[in-house]
Amino acid sequence: MQLRRALATVAAAAAAAVLLGQPASAAPAPAIQAATLASTISLSNCSASLVRYPTSVSTDRAMMLTNGHCYERGFIAAGTVLRNVSSTRSGTLLNASGGALGTVRADRVLYATMTGTDVTLYRLNTTFASLQSTYGATALTLSSSRPSAGTSMSIPSGYWKRVWNCxxxxxxxxxxxxxxxxxxxxxxxxxxxxxxxxSGSPIVSSATGQVIGINNTGNEDGGRCTLNNPCEVAADGTVSVLSGRGYGEQTYWFTTCLTSARVIDLTLSGCLLPD
Known part of the structure; x- marks a missing residue:
């Protein structure tokens, strides 16, 4: 997972260097386009992003998306799902060029797991409208559709203030x-x-500007199914390894589990989030 790679990279670098104002009924402004750092968030050890559901309204609490393995209390054990857990996680909200706009702070983990997917979705202590008014920040929209092979995408990292185009x-x-x-x-x-x-960077469709996934890992050394060396398991159980290849997890799953009040309900028919 690329969290540990981040810590190792920072340590090496250190050694080398001695290293929204809308009515409640209205949705927030449309999603920004890809290939900038707008609405990304820099965490202490990971990347994150300011996100909204397609049905979110401006008076809703804003949300921050990152990986499950970026959860502030450490890696989440396999088989564990966290719901509505208190949090004080904070990060720095960035503008399009990577400049710091201000600090955003979570008060609750809405959903987090490293089983089936690798996500942590936080509720912030302020609304979309407040962030729009204060910083001019517009949240990225989580796509409600499964992406397709061949889709052009960007991976903007708040941690590194850099965008990968893939x-x-x-x-x-x-x-x-x-x-x-x-x-x-x-x-x-x-x-x-x-x-x-x-780790935790949004995967943003170049065509729509919407979030279609979240970056989470890569095979570093050609290892087989070990930490920092994920392996691919086919439907028939065949295991293969692609050394150096990167991976992400899909995020439209969140939209399959929402009530009309925009609350995650894992019992809803068709909900794809692990429970």
Missing amino acids: AIDGFVPTLREDEWSWTDSIRYNAGCDTIGGT
């Missing part, structure tokens, strides 16, 4: 890393060289 090479029935397994994972094209610290 494409979806295909999908992996099961991606396995150490004790964790993820379902229908996104495989990036060869040469999409995401690095440690990009």
Whole structure:
């Protein structure tokens, strides 16, 4: 997972260097386009982003999306799902060029797991409208559709203040890393060289500007199903390893589990989020 790669990268670098004002009935402004750092968030050890559901309204609490393995209390054990847990996680909200706009702070984990997918979705202590009014920040919209192979995408990292431009090479029935397994994972094209610290970065469709996934891992050394060396498991159980390849997890799953009040309900028919 690219969180540990981030810590190692920062340590090496350190050694080398001695290293929204709308009516309640209205939705927030349309999603920004890809290929900038607007609405990304820099965490202490990961990347994150300011996000909204397609049905969110301006008076809703804003949300911050990152990986499950970026959860502030450490990696989440396989088989565990966290819901409505208190939090004080904070990060720095960035503008399009990577400049700091201000600090955003969470008060609750709405959903987090490293089982089936690798996500943490936080509720912030302020609304979309307040962030729009204060910083001019417009949240990225979570797409409600499954992405397709060949989709051009950007991976903007708040941690590194850098954007990777890549494409979806295909999908992996099961991606396995150490004790964790993820379902229908996104495989990036060869040469999409995401690095440690990009964990939690949104995967943004170049065509729509909407979030279609979240960056979470890459095979560093050609290892087989070990930490920082995920392997691909086909439907028939065949295991393969693509050294150097990066991966992400789909995020439209959130939209399959929402009530009309925009609350996550894991019991809803068709809900794809693990429970």
